[in-house]
Amino acid sequence: MHQQSARIFGTKTKKVVTMCVPPVERSGTVWTALAHIITAVIGSGVLSLAWSVSRLGWIAGPLTMLAFASVTLTSAFLLCSCYKSPDPNDGFHRNGSYLDAVQRILGKKSAWICGIIVRINFIKLGIVYTITSSISMRAIQRSNCFHREGHKAACKYGNAYYMLIFGLIQVIVSQIPDFRNTEWLSVIAAIMSFMYSSIGAALGLAKVIENGEIKGSIGGVPTSTAAQKVWSISQALGDIAFAFPFSVIFLEIMDTLKSNPPEKVTMKKASVVAVCITTFFYLCCGGFGYAAFGNSTPGNLLTGFGFYEPYWLIDFANACVVLHLVGGYQLPVFSQPLYANIEKFLAKKFPNSRFVHSDLKGMAGLRLNAMRLCLRTAYVGLTTGFSMLFPYFNQVVGVAGAINFWPVVVYFPVEMYLVQKNIGPWTSKSIILRIYCFATLLVILFAFVGSIKGLMTARFS
Numbered sequence: 534m535h536q537q538s539a540r541i542f543g544t545k546t547k548k549v550v551t552m553c554v555p556p557v558e559r560s561g562t563v564w565t566a567l568a569h570i571i572t573a574v575i576g577s578g579v580l581s582l583a584w585s586v587s588r589l590g591w592i593a594g595p596l597t598m599l600a601f602a603s604v605t606l607t608s609a610f611l612l613c614s615c616y617k618s619p620d621p622n623d624g625f626h627r628n629g630s631y632l633d634a635v636q637r638i639l640g641k642k643s644a645w646i647c648g649i650i651v652r653i654n655f656i657k658l659g660i661v662y663t664i665t666s667s668i669s670m671r672a673i674q675r676s677n678c679f680h681r682e683g684h685k686a687a688c689k690y691g692n693a694y695y696m697l698i699f700g701l702i703q704v705i706v707s708q709i710p711d712f713r714n715t716e717w718l719s720v721i722a723a724i725m726s727f728m729y730s731s732i733g734a735a736l737g738l739a740k741v742i743e744n745g746e747i748k749g750s751i752g753g754v755p756t757s758t759a760a761q762k763v764w765s766i767s768q769a770l771g772d773i774a775f776a777f778p779f780s781v782i783f784l785e786i787m788d789t790l791k792s793n794p795p796e797k798v799t800m801k802k803a804s805v806v807a808v809c810i811t812t813f814f815y816l817c818c819g820g821f822g823y824a825a826f827g828n829s830t831p832g833n834l835l836t837g838f839g840f841y842e843p844y845w846l847i848d849f850a851n852a853c854v855v856l857h858l859v860g861g862y863q864l865p866v867f868s869q870p871l872y873a874n875i876e877k878f879l880a881k882k883f884p885n886s887r888f889v890h891s892d893l894k895g896m897a898g899l900r901l902n903a904m905r906l907c908l909r910t911a912y913v914g915l916t917t918g919f920s921m922l923f924p925y926f927n928q929v930v931g932v933a934g935a936i937n938f939w940p941v942v943v944y945f946p947v948e949m950y951l952v953q954k955n956i957g958p959w960t961s962k963s964i965i966l967r968i969y970c971f972a973t974l975l976v977i978l979f980a981f982v983g984s985i986k987g988l989m990t991a992r993f994s
Contacts, residue, residue: 561789566803569786570779572723574811577665577858578776579730580833581930582815583737583822587830588769590753594823595816597770601777602812604942604973608780609804611946613797615953616787629788631781631941638949647945650937651781655871657933659862659916661775663703664929665833666858667695667920669851672836676851680844692924699859700917706863707872707909708901725857730818732850733834737821740840748827755828767983768931774980775934776815778942832927872909879904925991931984939977943970 586594615634620626628634632651636644671690678688741747756762779786783800790796822834831837835850862868883889889904923929947966950956956963 559789559791561786561791561799563799563803563806566786566790566800567807569782569789570803570807571810572726573779573782573786574777574807575726575730575814576776576861577661577726577854578772578930578934579815579818580665580733580835580854581772581927582776582819583826583830583834584832584927585769585772586819586823587749587754587826587828588765590751591749591823592751593766594753594769594819597773598812598815598819601773602808605777605779606804606808607969608778608942608946609783609808610801611950612780612783613787613800613804615946615949616784616796616800618953627788628784630785631783631945634784634949635945638952639945643945643948647940650940652871654781654937654941655868656916657936659868659912660919660923661929661933662858662862663696663699663916663920664692664924664926666699666855667692667924668833668836668926669854669858670695670698672838672851673848675838676841676844676847679838679841684841693921696917696921696924699855700913702859703862703913703917704910706859707868707913708905722857722860725853725860729835729850729853729857730814732846732853734814734818734821736840736846736850737818737825737834740825741821744825747824749823750827754830764983764986767980768927768987770976770980771931771933771935771984772927773934774938774977775930777811778938780942780946836926868912872905872912875908876905879908923988923992925988928984928988928991931980932988935977935981935984938980939974943973943977 582598585597588594589597612631612634615638616628617625618628618634618637626637628637632644632647635647671692674690675688679686682688754765756765787796787800790799818834822839823830826839829839831839835847835854840847879886879889886904888902890902892902920929947970951963951966
Protein backbone atom coordinates (compact mmCIF):
# COMPACT_ATOMS: atom_id res chain seq x y z
CA MET A 534 0.00 0.00 0.00
CA HIS A 535 2.71 2.44 0.96
CA GLN A 536 4.65 2.16 -2.28
CA GLN A 537 1.53 2.77 -4.29
CA SER A 538 0.73 5.98 -2.43
CA ALA A 539 3.39 7.88 -4.35
CA ARG A 540 0.93 8.03 -7.22
CA ILE A 541 -1.63 10.00 -5.30
CA PHE A 542 -0.18 13.30 -6.49
CA GLY A 543 0.81 12.40 -10.05
CA THR A 544 -1.06 13.77 -13.02
CA LYS A 545 0.47 11.52 -15.66
CA THR A 546 -0.08 8.58 -13.39
CA LYS A 547 0.75 5.65 -15.59
CA LYS A 548 4.08 7.16 -16.57
CA VAL A 549 4.99 7.93 -12.96
CA VAL A 550 4.24 4.40 -11.84
CA THR A 551 6.40 2.92 -14.55
CA MET A 552 9.38 5.15 -13.86
CA CYS A 553 9.34 5.62 -10.11
CA VAL A 554 7.56 2.81 -8.31
CA PRO A 555 8.64 -0.81 -8.65
CA PRO A 556 5.89 -3.35 -9.36
CA VAL A 557 4.00 -4.45 -6.27
CA GLU A 558 3.05 -8.06 -5.79
CA ARG A 559 -0.71 -8.19 -5.28
CA SER A 560 -1.02 -10.90 -2.67
CA GLY A 561 -3.34 -9.21 -0.18
CA THR A 562 -6.38 -10.94 1.30
CA VAL A 563 -9.52 -9.82 3.08
CA TRP A 564 -7.54 -9.93 6.33
CA THR A 565 -4.74 -7.66 5.14
CA ALA A 566 -7.27 -5.23 3.66
CA LEU A 567 -9.19 -5.26 6.94
CA ALA A 568 -5.99 -4.51 8.87
CA HIS A 569 -5.07 -1.64 6.54
CA ILE A 570 -8.52 -0.04 6.79
CA ILE A 571 -8.76 -0.24 10.56
CA THR A 572 -5.23 1.11 10.94
CA ALA A 573 -6.07 4.01 8.64
CA VAL A 574 -9.35 4.89 10.37
CA ILE A 575 -8.68 4.57 14.09
CA GLY A 576 -6.63 7.56 15.19
CA SER A 577 -6.64 10.76 17.21
CA GLY A 578 -10.21 11.58 16.14
CA VAL A 579 -11.51 8.93 18.55
CA LEU A 580 -10.47 11.12 21.49
CA SER A 581 -13.09 13.77 20.64
CA LEU A 582 -16.05 11.42 20.16
CA ALA A 583 -17.23 11.50 23.78
CA TRP A 584 -17.37 15.30 23.56
CA SER A 585 -19.32 15.03 20.30
CA VAL A 586 -21.87 12.65 21.84
CA SER A 587 -22.27 15.01 24.79
CA ARG A 588 -23.26 17.82 22.39
CA LEU A 589 -25.73 15.64 20.49
CA GLY A 590 -27.23 13.56 23.31
CA TRP A 591 -27.92 9.87 23.78
CA ILE A 592 -30.14 9.47 20.71
CA ALA A 593 -28.67 11.85 18.13
CA GLY A 594 -25.05 11.05 19.08
CA PRO A 595 -25.03 7.31 18.29
CA LEU A 596 -27.37 7.81 15.31
CA THR A 597 -25.00 10.41 13.85
CA MET A 598 -22.07 8.03 14.16
CA LEU A 599 -24.10 5.33 12.41
CA ALA A 600 -25.02 7.81 9.67
CA PHE A 601 -21.39 8.75 9.02
CA ALA A 602 -20.46 5.06 9.07
CA SER A 603 -23.14 4.46 6.42
CA VAL A 604 -21.79 7.27 4.24
CA THR A 605 -18.27 5.89 4.57
CA LEU A 606 -19.45 2.40 3.62
CA THR A 607 -21.42 3.77 0.66
CA SER A 608 -18.28 5.53 -0.53
CA ALA A 609 -16.37 2.25 -0.26
CA PHE A 610 -18.93 0.39 -2.37
CA LEU A 611 -18.91 3.09 -5.03
CA LEU A 612 -15.11 3.14 -5.15
CA CYS A 613 -15.01 -0.65 -5.57
CA SER A 614 -16.56 -0.14 -8.99
CA CYS A 615 -13.90 2.44 -9.90
CA TYR A 616 -10.81 0.28 -9.43
CA LYS A 617 -10.72 -1.01 -13.01
CA SER A 618 -11.34 1.23 -16.02
CA PRO A 619 -11.68 0.12 -19.67
CA ASP A 620 -8.42 0.35 -21.63
CA PRO A 621 -8.28 0.00 -25.44
CA ASN A 622 -4.91 -1.79 -25.31
CA ASP A 623 -4.94 -3.94 -22.20
CA GLY A 624 -8.67 -4.45 -21.72
CA PHE A 625 -8.69 -2.64 -18.38
CA HIS A 626 -6.52 -0.30 -16.33
CA ARG A 627 -6.05 -0.60 -12.59
CA ASN A 628 -6.63 2.69 -10.79
CA GLY A 629 -4.20 2.16 -7.93
CA SER A 630 -4.82 5.51 -6.23
CA TYR A 631 -7.71 7.88 -5.65
CA LEU A 632 -6.33 10.57 -7.94
CA ASP A 633 -5.50 8.00 -10.60
CA ALA A 634 -9.17 7.00 -10.70
CA VAL A 635 -10.42 10.60 -10.76
CA GLN A 636 -8.14 11.50 -13.67
CA ARG A 637 -8.88 8.43 -15.77
CA ILE A 638 -12.65 8.45 -15.19
CA LEU A 639 -13.51 12.15 -14.81
CA GLY A 640 -10.63 13.84 -16.65
CA LYS A 641 -7.70 16.15 -15.97
CA LYS A 642 -9.74 19.12 -14.73
CA SER A 643 -11.39 17.04 -12.02
CA ALA A 644 -8.02 15.49 -11.17
CA TRP A 645 -6.50 18.95 -10.75
CA ILE A 646 -9.27 19.99 -8.36
CA CYS A 647 -9.06 16.67 -6.54
CA GLY A 648 -5.29 17.05 -6.21
CA ILE A 649 -5.72 20.37 -4.40
CA ILE A 650 -8.30 18.85 -2.06
CA VAL A 651 -6.04 15.89 -1.27
CA ARG A 652 -3.12 18.22 -0.52
CA ILE A 653 -5.34 20.23 1.83
CA ASN A 654 -6.31 16.97 3.49
CA PHE A 655 -2.68 16.09 4.19
CA ILE A 656 -1.81 19.57 5.47
CA LYS A 657 -4.81 19.64 7.83
CA LEU A 658 -3.74 16.26 9.25
CA GLY A 659 -0.29 17.68 9.97
CA ILE A 660 -1.92 20.55 11.89
CA VAL A 661 -4.26 18.28 13.85
CA TYR A 662 -1.40 15.93 14.69
CA THR A 663 0.74 18.81 15.95
CA ILE A 664 -2.03 20.12 18.21
CA THR A 665 -3.02 16.71 19.54
CA SER A 666 0.53 15.61 20.28
CA SER A 667 1.35 18.84 22.13
CA ILE A 668 -1.79 18.51 24.25
CA SER A 669 -0.85 14.94 25.11
CA MET A 670 2.72 15.92 26.04
CA ARG A 671 1.34 18.64 28.28
CA ALA A 672 -1.16 16.18 29.78
CA ILE A 673 1.68 13.90 30.90
CA GLN A 674 3.26 16.78 32.81
CA ARG A 675 -0.11 17.81 34.29
CA SER A 676 -0.94 14.23 35.29
CA ASN A 677 2.30 13.94 37.24
CA CYS A 678 1.65 17.33 38.82
CA PHE A 679 -1.86 16.35 39.93
CA HIS A 680 -0.50 13.11 41.38
CA ARG A 681 2.13 14.98 43.41
CA GLU A 682 0.14 18.04 44.50
CA GLY A 683 -3.47 16.86 44.50
CA HIS A 684 -6.32 17.01 42.04
CA LYS A 685 -7.21 20.60 42.92
CA ALA A 686 -3.75 21.99 42.15
CA ALA A 687 -3.48 24.51 39.29
CA CYS A 688 -0.92 22.56 37.23
CA LYS A 689 -1.23 24.93 34.27
CA TYR A 690 1.21 24.68 31.39
CA GLY A 691 1.22 26.18 27.91
CA ASN A 692 1.07 24.34 24.59
CA ALA A 693 3.56 26.36 22.52
CA TYR A 694 6.66 24.76 24.04
CA TYR A 695 5.42 21.26 23.23
CA MET A 696 4.41 22.24 19.71
CA LEU A 697 7.94 23.48 19.08
CA ILE A 698 9.34 20.19 20.41
CA PHE A 699 7.02 18.23 18.11
CA GLY A 700 7.96 20.47 15.19
CA LEU A 701 11.68 19.97 15.85
CA ILE A 702 11.20 16.20 15.91
CA GLN A 703 9.33 16.37 12.59
CA VAL A 704 12.07 18.48 11.00
CA ILE A 705 14.53 15.71 11.84
CA VAL A 706 12.28 12.79 10.86
CA SER A 707 11.16 14.52 7.66
CA GLN A 708 14.70 14.38 6.27
CA ILE A 709 14.22 10.66 5.55
CA PRO A 710 14.60 11.02 1.77
CA ASP A 711 12.63 8.01 0.52
CA PHE A 712 9.08 7.36 1.62
CA ARG A 713 9.62 3.60 1.24
CA ASN A 714 12.01 3.78 4.20
CA THR A 715 9.22 4.69 6.63
CA GLU A 716 7.23 1.45 6.78
CA TRP A 717 8.40 0.90 10.35
CA LEU A 718 6.62 4.13 11.29
CA SER A 719 3.34 2.65 10.08
CA VAL A 720 3.74 -0.40 12.31
CA ILE A 721 4.46 1.71 15.39
CA ALA A 722 1.61 4.13 14.61
CA ALA A 723 -0.89 1.28 14.25
CA ILE A 724 0.06 -0.33 17.57
CA MET A 725 -0.03 2.99 19.42
CA SER A 726 -3.46 3.99 18.06
CA PHE A 727 -5.01 0.73 19.28
CA MET A 728 -3.35 1.14 22.68
CA TYR A 729 -4.54 4.64 23.54
CA SER A 730 -8.01 4.14 22.05
CA SER A 731 -8.52 0.98 24.10
CA ILE A 732 -7.27 2.68 27.26
CA GLY A 733 -9.65 5.63 26.73
CA ALA A 734 -12.65 3.33 26.32
CA ALA A 735 -11.63 1.18 29.32
CA LEU A 736 -11.16 4.22 31.58
CA GLY A 737 -14.59 5.48 30.57
CA LEU A 738 -16.21 2.14 31.40
CA ALA A 739 -14.36 1.98 34.74
CA LYS A 740 -15.60 5.48 35.59
CA VAL A 741 -19.20 4.50 34.84
CA ILE A 742 -18.88 1.48 37.14
CA GLU A 743 -17.31 3.67 39.85
CA ASN A 744 -20.11 6.24 39.56
CA GLY A 745 -22.78 3.57 39.69
CA GLU A 746 -24.89 5.48 37.15
CA ILE A 747 -25.04 6.41 33.48
CA LYS A 748 -24.80 10.16 33.10
CA GLY A 749 -26.00 12.29 30.19
CA SER A 750 -29.36 13.07 28.66
CA ILE A 751 -31.31 12.72 25.43
CA GLY A 752 -30.79 16.38 24.55
CA GLY A 753 -27.08 16.54 25.37
CA VAL A 754 -25.31 19.40 27.13
CA PRO A 755 -27.76 22.29 27.70
CA THR A 756 -26.88 25.80 26.52
CA SER A 757 -28.16 29.24 27.46
CA THR A 758 -29.49 29.98 23.96
CA ALA A 759 -30.80 27.97 21.02
CA ALA A 760 -28.12 29.47 18.77
CA GLN A 761 -25.35 28.16 21.01
CA LYS A 762 -26.91 24.70 20.87
CA VAL A 763 -27.04 24.81 17.07
CA TRP A 764 -23.37 25.80 16.81
CA SER A 765 -22.27 23.13 19.30
CA ILE A 766 -24.14 20.49 17.27
CA SER A 767 -22.43 21.63 14.07
CA GLN A 768 -19.01 21.36 15.70
CA ALA A 769 -19.85 17.87 16.93
CA LEU A 770 -20.75 16.84 13.38
CA GLY A 771 -17.37 18.08 12.16
CA ASP A 772 -15.54 16.10 14.84
CA ILE A 773 -17.36 12.89 13.93
CA ALA A 774 -16.72 13.51 10.22
CA PHE A 775 -12.98 13.65 10.98
CA ALA A 776 -13.00 10.23 12.65
CA PHE A 777 -14.53 8.00 9.97
CA PRO A 778 -13.35 8.30 6.34
CA PHE A 779 -10.69 6.23 4.61
CA SER A 780 -11.76 6.91 1.02
CA VAL A 781 -8.59 8.72 0.00
CA ILE A 782 -6.46 5.57 0.44
CA PHE A 783 -9.19 3.04 -0.41
CA LEU A 784 -7.99 2.24 -3.93
CA GLU A 785 -4.39 1.98 -2.77
CA ILE A 786 -5.44 -0.72 -0.31
CA MET A 787 -7.48 -2.41 -3.03
CA ASP A 788 -4.45 -2.39 -5.32
CA THR A 789 -2.61 -4.70 -2.89
CA LEU A 790 -5.20 -7.50 -3.22
CA LYS A 791 -4.79 -10.64 -5.28
CA SER A 792 -7.17 -11.14 -8.19
CA ASN A 793 -8.71 -14.42 -7.08
CA PRO A 794 -11.31 -13.88 -5.73
CA PRO A 795 -11.91 -10.58 -7.54
CA GLU A 796 -10.58 -7.51 -5.74
CA LYS A 797 -14.06 -5.99 -5.70
CA VAL A 798 -15.51 -8.91 -3.77
CA THR A 799 -12.66 -8.99 -1.26
CA MET A 800 -12.71 -5.24 -0.67
CA LYS A 801 -16.45 -5.12 -0.08
CA LYS A 802 -16.17 -7.81 2.58
CA ALA A 803 -13.23 -6.07 4.23
CA SER A 804 -15.00 -2.70 4.15
CA VAL A 805 -18.17 -4.02 5.77
CA VAL A 806 -16.27 -5.76 8.56
CA ALA A 807 -13.91 -2.81 9.09
CA VAL A 808 -16.69 -0.22 9.28
CA CYS A 809 -18.65 -2.43 11.69
CA ILE A 810 -15.63 -2.92 13.96
CA THR A 811 -14.68 0.75 13.82
CA THR A 812 -18.23 1.94 14.48
CA PHE A 813 -18.60 -0.40 17.45
CA PHE A 814 -15.26 0.81 18.80
CA TYR A 815 -16.25 4.46 18.33
CA LEU A 816 -19.64 3.94 19.97
CA CYS A 817 -17.86 2.43 22.97
CA CYS A 818 -15.36 5.31 23.24
CA GLY A 819 -17.98 8.01 22.74
CA GLY A 820 -20.66 6.30 24.78
CA PHE A 821 -18.53 5.31 27.76
CA GLY A 822 -16.98 8.78 27.89
CA TYR A 823 -20.35 10.53 27.88
CA ALA A 824 -21.84 8.02 30.33
CA ALA A 825 -18.92 8.65 32.68
CA PHE A 826 -18.94 12.46 32.67
CA GLY A 827 -22.29 13.64 31.28
CA ASN A 828 -22.38 17.41 30.85
CA SER A 829 -18.76 17.62 32.06
CA THR A 830 -17.39 15.47 29.23
CA PRO A 831 -13.94 16.81 28.26
CA GLY A 832 -13.06 17.75 24.69
CA ASN A 833 -10.24 15.19 24.68
CA LEU A 834 -10.93 12.01 26.61
CA LEU A 835 -7.30 11.52 27.69
CA THR A 836 -6.21 15.11 28.32
CA GLY A 837 -9.32 16.79 29.78
CA PHE A 838 -8.66 15.28 33.22
CA GLY A 839 -11.89 13.59 33.94
CA PHE A 840 -9.45 10.79 34.76
CA TYR A 841 -6.71 11.39 37.36
CA GLU A 842 -5.81 7.86 38.41
CA PRO A 843 -4.08 5.60 37.75
CA TYR A 844 -1.85 8.44 36.65
CA TRP A 845 0.76 6.10 35.18
CA LEU A 846 -1.84 4.59 32.83
CA ILE A 847 -2.93 8.06 31.68
CA ASP A 848 0.73 8.95 31.12
CA PHE A 849 1.23 5.77 29.12
CA ALA A 850 -1.87 6.41 26.98
CA ASN A 851 -0.76 9.96 26.18
CA ALA A 852 2.75 8.74 25.40
CA CYS A 853 1.14 6.32 22.92
CA VAL A 854 -0.70 9.27 21.34
CA VAL A 855 2.57 11.17 20.91
CA LEU A 856 4.40 8.18 19.42
CA HIS A 857 1.50 7.49 17.07
CA LEU A 858 1.37 11.07 15.82
CA VAL A 859 5.13 11.45 15.47
CA GLY A 860 5.00 8.48 13.10
CA GLY A 861 1.61 9.31 11.63
CA TYR A 862 2.75 12.78 10.53
CA GLN A 863 5.34 11.15 8.27
CA LEU A 864 3.31 8.13 7.15
CA PRO A 865 3.79 7.20 3.49
CA VAL A 866 0.18 8.18 2.75
CA PHE A 867 0.47 11.66 4.30
CA SER A 868 3.49 14.00 4.35
CA GLN A 869 6.03 11.88 2.48
CA PRO A 870 4.16 11.80 -0.88
CA LEU A 871 3.68 15.57 -0.63
CA TYR A 872 7.42 16.02 -0.20
CA ALA A 873 8.14 13.64 -3.08
CA ASN A 874 5.75 15.42 -5.43
CA ILE A 875 7.18 18.89 -4.82
CA GLU A 876 10.77 17.68 -4.95
CA LYS A 877 10.23 15.88 -8.26
CA PHE A 878 8.69 19.03 -9.69
CA LEU A 879 11.67 21.14 -8.58
CA ALA A 880 14.15 18.56 -9.88
CA LYS A 881 12.50 18.65 -13.30
CA LYS A 882 12.16 22.45 -13.30
CA PHE A 883 15.78 23.07 -12.32
CA PRO A 884 17.82 20.16 -13.75
CA ASN A 885 21.16 21.95 -13.38
CA SER A 886 20.68 23.45 -9.93
CA ARG A 887 23.22 22.36 -7.33
CA PHE A 888 20.82 23.59 -4.62
CA VAL A 889 18.25 21.03 -5.80
CA HIS A 890 20.43 18.08 -6.78
CA SER A 891 23.65 18.16 -4.72
CA ASP A 892 24.11 16.69 -1.26
CA LEU A 893 25.47 18.94 1.45
CA LYS A 894 29.18 18.57 2.12
CA GLY A 895 29.83 15.77 4.55
CA MET A 896 26.21 14.63 4.31
CA ALA A 897 26.34 12.38 1.23
CA GLY A 898 25.82 9.28 3.33
CA LEU A 899 22.57 10.75 4.65
CA ARG A 900 21.47 11.99 1.19
CA LEU A 901 20.75 15.38 2.75
CA ASN A 902 20.69 18.39 0.44
CA ALA A 903 19.81 22.04 0.89
CA MET A 904 16.57 21.91 -1.10
CA ARG A 905 15.17 19.02 0.93
CA LEU A 906 16.26 20.59 4.19
CA CYS A 907 14.66 23.96 3.37
CA LEU A 908 11.48 22.58 1.80
CA ARG A 909 10.60 20.07 4.47
CA THR A 910 11.58 22.40 7.30
CA ALA A 911 9.33 25.10 5.80
CA TYR A 912 6.41 22.66 5.58
CA VAL A 913 6.83 21.58 9.21
CA GLY A 914 7.16 25.25 10.17
CA LEU A 915 3.87 26.01 8.38
CA THR A 916 1.90 23.34 10.22
CA THR A 917 3.57 24.16 13.54
CA GLY A 918 2.92 27.88 13.13
CA PHE A 919 -0.75 27.38 12.28
CA SER A 920 -1.10 25.03 15.27
CA MET A 921 0.38 27.63 17.60
CA LEU A 922 -2.01 30.23 16.19
CA PHE A 923 -5.08 27.97 16.63
CA PRO A 924 -4.26 25.49 19.42
CA TYR A 925 -7.89 24.41 19.93
CA PHE A 926 -8.35 20.67 19.66
CA ASN A 927 -12.10 20.21 19.17
CA GLN A 928 -12.54 23.26 16.94
CA VAL A 929 -9.63 22.38 14.66
CA VAL A 930 -10.72 18.74 14.46
CA GLY A 931 -14.22 19.92 13.51
CA VAL A 932 -12.90 22.13 10.70
CA ALA A 933 -10.53 19.37 9.56
CA GLY A 934 -13.36 16.86 9.46
CA ALA A 935 -15.72 19.07 7.47
CA ILE A 936 -13.32 20.80 5.08
CA ASN A 937 -13.03 18.02 2.51
CA PHE A 938 -15.30 15.23 3.69
CA TRP A 939 -17.94 15.87 1.04
CA PRO A 940 -15.76 16.02 -2.09
CA VAL A 941 -13.54 13.07 -1.12
CA VAL A 942 -16.10 10.76 0.47
CA VAL A 943 -19.27 11.68 -1.43
CA TYR A 944 -18.95 13.77 -4.59
CA PHE A 945 -16.04 12.20 -6.49
CA PRO A 946 -17.04 8.58 -5.70
CA VAL A 947 -20.60 9.26 -6.89
CA GLU A 948 -19.48 11.02 -10.07
CA MET A 949 -16.97 8.29 -10.90
CA TYR A 950 -19.54 5.58 -10.30
CA LEU A 951 -22.10 7.26 -12.59
CA VAL A 952 -19.54 7.59 -15.39
CA GLN A 953 -18.04 4.14 -14.86
CA LYS A 954 -21.45 2.45 -14.97
CA ASN A 955 -22.67 4.72 -17.78
CA ILE A 956 -25.79 5.71 -15.82
CA GLY A 957 -27.98 8.32 -17.51
CA PRO A 958 -28.79 11.66 -15.81
CA TRP A 959 -32.52 11.03 -15.33
CA THR A 960 -32.50 7.39 -14.29
CA SER A 961 -33.77 6.43 -10.83
CA LYS A 962 -30.28 5.46 -9.62
CA SER A 963 -28.81 8.76 -10.80
CA ILE A 964 -31.57 10.80 -9.12
CA ILE A 965 -31.14 8.93 -5.83
CA LEU A 966 -27.38 9.47 -5.85
CA ARG A 967 -27.80 13.18 -6.66
CA ILE A 968 -30.22 13.60 -3.77
CA TYR A 969 -27.75 11.74 -1.55
CA CYS A 970 -24.98 14.14 -2.68
CA PHE A 971 -27.10 17.22 -2.01
CA ALA A 972 -28.27 16.05 1.42
CA THR A 973 -24.76 15.23 2.62
CA LEU A 974 -23.51 18.56 1.24
CA LEU A 975 -26.02 20.45 3.39
CA VAL A 976 -24.94 18.52 6.49
CA ILE A 977 -21.24 19.09 5.85
CA LEU A 978 -21.72 22.79 5.08
CA PHE A 979 -23.54 23.12 8.38
CA ALA A 980 -20.69 21.34 10.17
CA PHE A 981 -18.06 23.42 8.38
CA VAL A 982 -19.67 26.80 9.13
CA GLY A 983 -20.23 25.88 12.77
CA SER A 984 -16.70 24.60 13.19
CA ILE A 985 -15.23 27.75 11.63
CA LYS A 986 -17.34 29.86 13.96
CA GLY A 987 -16.19 27.81 16.93
CA LEU A 988 -12.55 28.18 15.88
CA MET A 989 -12.84 31.95 15.45
CA THR A 990 -14.68 32.30 18.75
CA ALA A 991 -12.01 30.31 20.56
CA ARG A 992 -9.25 32.36 18.93
CA PHE A 993 -10.63 35.83 19.56
CA SER A 994 -12.69 35.41 22.72
